Amino acid sequence: MFSKVLIANRGEIALRVLRACRELGIRTVVVYSAADADSAPVRLADEAVRIGPAPARRSYLNAAAIVEAARQTGAQAVHPGYGFLSEDADFAEICAENGLTFIGPPPHVMAALADKSTARALMRRAGLPLPAGSVRTLPTLAEASRVAEEVGYPVIVKAAAGGGGRGMRVVRTPAELARAYARTRADAQAVFGDDRVYVERYLTDARHVEVQVLCDAHGHGVHLGTRDCSVQRRHQKLVEEAPAPALSPATLDAIAETALHGVLEVGFTGVGTVEFLVDDAERFHFLEINSRIQVEHPVTEMVTGIDLVHEQLHVAAGVPLRLRQSDVRLRGVAVEARVNAEDPERDFAPSPGRLDRFTPPGGPFTRVDTHGYAGYLVGPHYDSLLAKVAVWAPDRELALDRLERALDEFDVAGPGVRTTIPFVRRVLDDAAFRKGRYSTAIVERLLAGHGPLRPQAVPAPAGPGPAPAPPVVAAASPTADPS
Ligand code: MV4
Numbered sequence: 441m442f443s444k445v446l447i448a449n450r451g452e453i454a455l456r457v458l459r460a461c462r463e464l465g466i467r468t469v470v471v472y473s474a475a476d477a478d479s480a481p482v483r484l485a486d487e488a489v490r491i492g493p494a495p496a497r498r499s500y501l502n503a504a505a506i507v508e509a510a511r512q513t514g515a516q517a518v519h520p521g522y523g524f525l526s527e528d529a530d531f532a533e534i535c536a537e538n539g540l541t542f543i544g545p546p547p548h549v550m551a552a553l554a555d556k557s558t559a560r561a562l563m564r565r566a567g568l569p570l571p572a573g574s575v576r577t578l579p580t581l582a583e584a585s586r587v588a589e590e591v592g593y594p595v596i597v598k599a600a601a602g603g604g605g606r607g608m609r610v611v612r613t614p615a616e617l618a619r620a621y622a623r624t625r626a627d628a629q630a631v632f633g634d635d636r637v638y639v640e641r642y643l644t645d646a647r648h649v650e651v652q653v654l655c656d657a658h659g660h661g662v663h664l665g666t667r668d669c670s671v672q673r674r675h676q677k678l679v680e681e682a683p684a685p686a687l688s689p690a691t692l693d694a695i696a697e698t699a700l701h702g703v704l705e706v707g708f709t710g711v712g713t714v715e716f717l718v719d720d721a722e723r724f725h726f727l728e729i730n731s732r733i734q735v736e737h738p739v740t741e742m743v744t745g746i747d748l749v750h751e752q753l754h755v756a757a758g759v760p761l762r763l764r765q766s767d768v769r770l771r772g773v774a775v776e777a778r779v780n781a782e783d784p785e786r787d788f789a790p791s792p793g794r795l796d797r798f799t800p801p802g803g804p805f806t807r808v809d810t811h812g813y814a815g816y817l818v819g820p821h822y823d824s825l826l827a828k829v830a831v832w833a834p835d836r837e838l839a840l841d842r843l844e845r846a847l848d849e850f851d852v853a854g855p856g857v858r859t860t861i862p863f864v865r866r867v868l869d870d871a872a873f874r875k876g877r878y879s880t881a882i883v884e885r886l887l888a889g890h891g892p893l894r895p896q897a898v899p900a901p902a903g904p905g906p907a908p909a910p911p912v913v914a915a916a917s918p919t920a921d922p923s
Contacts, residue, residue: 449521605675
């Protein structure tokens with residue numbers, strides 16, 4: 441096992457990785473930007489190295505500075521967390537060239553999966569069912585049009601270099617194709633420096649189901665069941681649960697086994713996520729593979745009892761998996777809500793500011809992953825995830841009640857700071873969601889069909905210092921949905 445690992449990330453995931461390292465007796469180095477000098481990971485790490493100013497491009501995306509920090513501190517491996525450089529095959533390659541173990545799959549596997557068109561071709565060859573569409577990228581509008589006519593409208597134009605919802609456009613009619621095709625290519629060129637696109641049939645009202653896989657460097661792997669991540673707003677997930685609800689056990693097994701087969705075929709190692717869309721008839725269609733630890737990994741940990749970051753560290757160190765598929769038992773239901781500093785009333789716009797109150801919930805079977813604290817400054821530079829509140833229960837009903845209870849306890853407030861808590865509460869109260877009968881359409885439906893989340897704006901306190909004490913604990917979250 442490694443004796444020192446560098447954590448190339450920030451926020452709650454940097455803390456999560458740091459804790460896993462500490463439990464395994466591994467010393468930790470965190471790198472940080474000027475904006476994160478006062479952060480919890482910097483305080484808790486054995487060593488911290490400042491690598492640049494606030495903008496991510498010059499800090500958390502600065503490969504040379506990160507490698508230099510590893511050299512200075514003698515770290516043997518780099519954990520990239522999620523986002524930033526976590527799926528950057530070039531960074532993984534640079535790590536290898538500098539004698540560092542990148543904690544993730546081999547760079548050539550990362551590169552193949554990062555190209556969504558290549559991933560699609562590889563999974564097709566492995567026998568996975570895909571949405572109808574093109575196998576190759578489509579360099580002309582004429583070819584895109586031919587594929588679209590073949591599979592039938594609506595279609596979706598996707599950038600090969602995209603993924604996670606970035607670089608894609610839905611096209612409802614043939615008349616819209618030319619414009620969507622041109623725009624997707626232009627955007628992809630601008631954002632990724634790669635304008636290759638492909639076309640798929642667009643599956644409406646499907647569920648977004650993903651499979652957690654774990655593979656060692658010796659050709660062995662297990663799947664750790666499914667998660668439903670259909671509750672998304674502009675491809676940002678708001679609520680995630682494990683296992684995916686309202687699907688037959690046979691379907692869940694088939695999806696999970698198919699996913700594991702797919703990743704083993706391409707030499708995947710480490711933890712990964714295979715994304716599918718599942719339609720009303722419970723047919724599933726492969727979308728893409730993520731080669732990193734995901735934000736929503738806690739719900740899988742809660743239903744399996746397996747520490748995914750421990751597993752990542754073991755696999756990266758070359759340790760063979762001790763776990764067999766028959767050892768993986770899914771127990772109960774786990775549900776997670778993301779608490780972002782965003783204003784659901786203003787189109788989920790970032791809502792930065794200082795948190796003068798921050799007391800996360802506790803209680804039975806309740807896990808909070810957060811880097812927040814009273815006095816924490818939510819800056820404008822990075823994504824606005826403040827906390828993940830995850831709960832476990834033997835059944836889904838109780839899990840949802842427990843999550844509501846936990847969110848209602850969360851005391852988070854600061855002048856001008858709004859959170860996603862009121863919107864998540866609305867999701868948890870929705871009748872279709874409660875039955876497990878929801879799809880990727882749920883967020884639009886809830887945004888369209890409701891009045892305001894707050895009866896009136898809560899005036900921001902004039903200056904620093906605590907807000908007036910609320911009369912009862914249940915009202916302690918000033919942003920809680922009053923409905
Ligand atoms: C799709 C799709 C429907 N049909 N592809 C979005 C995230 C990325 N991993 C793939 N995504 C999708 N790809 C086809 N052929 C639906 C999604 C999708 C989605 C689309 C609109 C609004 C919310 C969504 C949530 C999850 C997935």
